[in-house]
Amino acid sequence: MDFTDEEHDQLEKRHRALEEIAARLGVRAERGKRFAELTSLRVGGAIDWVISPETEAQAAAIVYELDQAGIGWRALGSGSNVLADDSDHHYVVLSLSNMKGEVRIDGELVSVSAGYSLPRLCIDVARAGLSGIEGLGGIPGTVGGALWMNAGAYDHEIGTVTETVRVAREGKVVDIPGASVEWNYRHTSFREGELLLGATLRLTSDDPEVIKSRMDEAKSRRLATQPHGARSAGCFFKNPPASTTGTGKMIDELGMKGQRRGSAIVSPVHANFIVTEGENARAEDALALAEEIRERVRKEQGIELEYEVELWRANPDPQSEGKE
Ligand SMILES: Cc1cc2nc3c(=O)[nH]c(=O)nc-3n(C[C@H](O)[C@H](O)[C@H](O)COP(=O)(O)OP(=O)(O)OC[C@H]3O[C@@H](n4cnc5c(N)ncnc54)[C@H](O)[C@@H]3O)c2cc1C
Numbered sequence: 001m002d003f004t005d006e007e008h009d010q011l012e013k014r015h016r017a018l019e020e021i022a023a024r025l026g027v028r029a030e031r032g033k034r035f036a037e038l039t040s041l042r043v044g045g046a047i048d049w050v051i052s053p054e055t056e057a058q059a060a061a062i063v064y065e066l067d068q069a070g071i072g073w074r075a076l077g078s079g080s081n082v083l084a085d086d087s088d089h090h091y092v093v094l095s096l097s098n099m100k101g102e103v104r105i106d107g108e109l110v111s112v113s114a115g116y117s118l119p120r121l122c123i124d125v126a127r128a129g130l131s132g133i134e135g136l137g138g139i140p141g142t143v144g145g146a147l148w149m150n151a152g153a154y155d156h157e158i159g160t161v162t163e164t165v166r167v168a169r170e171g172k173v174v175d176i177p178g179a180s181v182e183w184n185y186r187h188t189s190f191r192e193g194e195l196l197l198g199a200t201l202r203l204t205s206d207d208p209e210v211i212k213s214r215m216d217e218a219k220s221r222r223l224a225t226q227p228h229g230a231r232s233a234g235c236f237f238k239n240p241p242a243s244t245t246g247t248g249k250m251i252d253e254l255g256m257k258g259q260r261r262g263s264a265i266v267s268p269v270h271a272n273f274i275v276t277e278g279e280n281a282r283a284e285d286a287l288a289l290a291e292e293i294r295e296r297v298r299k300e301q302g303i304e305l306e307y308e309v310e311l312w313r314a315n316p317d318p319q320s321e322g323k324e
Contacts, residue, residue, distance in 0.1 A: 011048075011090065014071055018049055018092065021065045028052045028098075035084035035283075035312075038076060038095065040140065041276050042231045043263075043283040044084030045314060049092045053099055056113055056166060056173050056197040063195045064171030066092060074312070075195055077115070077142030081149055081233050086283045087314035094195070096144050101198065105130070108205060109163065113198040114144025118151070118158075126211040130203035132161040134215040138222040139234075144196045150183045154218040159183025163202040168195040175200075186238055186308050227267045230275040236290055237272060237305040247297075247305060248272035254296050261289040287311070 003011065022029035029051045035044025051073075053059035066073050072091040076082065101113030103124050110130065112121055122137035135156030139146065143158075150159045162178035178199075182189035190196065222228075237247045251257075251271035259266045262285035267273035274286050294305045 014069075015048075017069050018051075018066075018071060021062065021069065022051060025058060025061055025065070027054075027058055027062055033093075035079070035082075035089070036281070038093070039079030039082050039084060039233070040231060041079075041083055041233050041274075041281075041283075041286060043086070043276055043281045043286060044082075044089075044312070045086045045283075046088045047093050048088075048090050050095050051092055052095045052097075055099065056101065059094065059096065059099055059114075059195060059197055060168035060173050061171050063094065063168050067193075075144065075148075077145030077148075078117075078140060080141040081145060081308070082310050082312055083233060083283055083286055084312040085287070085314055089312070089314045097142055099197075108203050109200055110203055111198065111200045112143050114142060114147070114166075114196050116143045117141075118143055118146045122215060125201075125203055126215055127208055129205055129208045129211065131206035131211045131214075132156065132201065132203040133158065134211050135218050137215040138219045143199060147196050147199055148188060148190055149186050150188050152186070154221070157183065158201075159188065161201045161203060163200045165199045166197040168197055173197055185241075225270060227269040227273055227275060230267065230269075230273070231277070231281070232267065232273045232275045233309045235272045235308050236274050237293070238308045240303050240305065243301075243303060246272070250297060250301060250303070251293055254293075254300060256293060256296065259289065259292070261285045261292065264289045266293070 029049055031049060033047050033050045036042050053062055073094050075094045077096055096115040099113050099115030104111040105128050110125055118139055118141055119137055122133050126134055133156055135154030139151050139153055146158045150157055164175045164177055166173050166175055239247050248271045256266045257271050258268045263276050263278045263281035264285035265275050267275050274289055276286060297303050297305050
């Protein structure tokens with residue numbers, strides 16, 4: 001992208017402000033990263049800055065400073081539900097996968113930081129004899145990403161067991177009741193610009209062996225029906241609420257399994273998974289293939305498919321965009 005002198009000066013000013021904030025708060029700030037390195041689809045363009053806080057307090061302080069300085073930012077967990085486009089993204093990515101903290105178990109209450117791995121947490125609590133999230137054991141990503149999306153699988157959703165969520169407000173860590181959040185199908189009422197720092201879950205005591213067998217069963221069902229080891233973002237589209245047929249089956253019935261657009265392919269294993277291939281895979285290909293699927297489903301089934309994956313367009317002010 002070509003910049004005017006004025007835009008260039010503004011970017012330079014932002015770079016300096018950011019360096020100063022990161023140095024003052026002692027948070028790692030890096031340039032030269034690409035979404036292709038940070039997302040499971042392995043596509044997407046360059047990012048101005050990636051900032052990686054390690055504690056909840058640091059993360060709360062940093063977003064406060066960024067907001068005060070008028071610097072746009074977006075939170076990223078493991079990037080397993082994000083498709084970022086190929087352009088240069090002129091905002092800060094707050095990478096939370098280093099903000100792991102420690103899991104604290106107090107009876108049936110489990111407190112965990114947003115950067116902690118969800119699959120790891122499922123194993124930890126199963127070992128501690130706590131049930132309620134074993135169906136989520138095969139979902140890649142962080143606890144923060146799972147809370148944001150209300151991740152769910154095999155009859156479990158994270159929102160159902162969330163007692164409180166810790167969020168960043170005015171530079172501080174603040175607890176809000178889980179009951180004040182709307183937990184919908186792969187969507188919540190959290191707003192763009194809200195940073196989730198951690199959560200306390202209320203689980204139920206059960207036999208660790210029984211929990212583990214339920215978790216193993218969910219994992220083997222997943223292995224039997226979904227591509228593994230492939231570069232994907234899980235299900236690309238939501239299941240339409242009014243249809244009894246799942247989206248994967250619908251796409252499969254259109255004969256689209258294996259369909260390719262450049263570096264993107266409809267998975268031959270599960271038609272609602274788009275996978276990418278090759279060193280220089282392009283978001284553009286995945287998007288074109290996704291739109292081709294939507295067009296066919298619209299024409300032949302009369303159904304408007306809604307994205308489950310989040311589309312991140314390069315935009316200088318991401319806070320001004322709604323959730324897509
Ligand atoms: C193979 C595969 C299988 C999958 N199966 C499932 C499944 O069965 N069920 C399911 O629900 N999902 C599934 N997913 C999708 C994905 O794993 C989940 O949505 C997961 O919870 C995303 O976590 P993440 O840390 O990767 O989030 P990211 O992809 O990094 O982010 C997702 C969204 O959450 C926001 N976010 C992340 N962390 C924070 C934070 N701390 N504060 C504020 N916002 C934040 C991001 O801004 C973004 O909008 C699958 C993905 C893959 C690759």
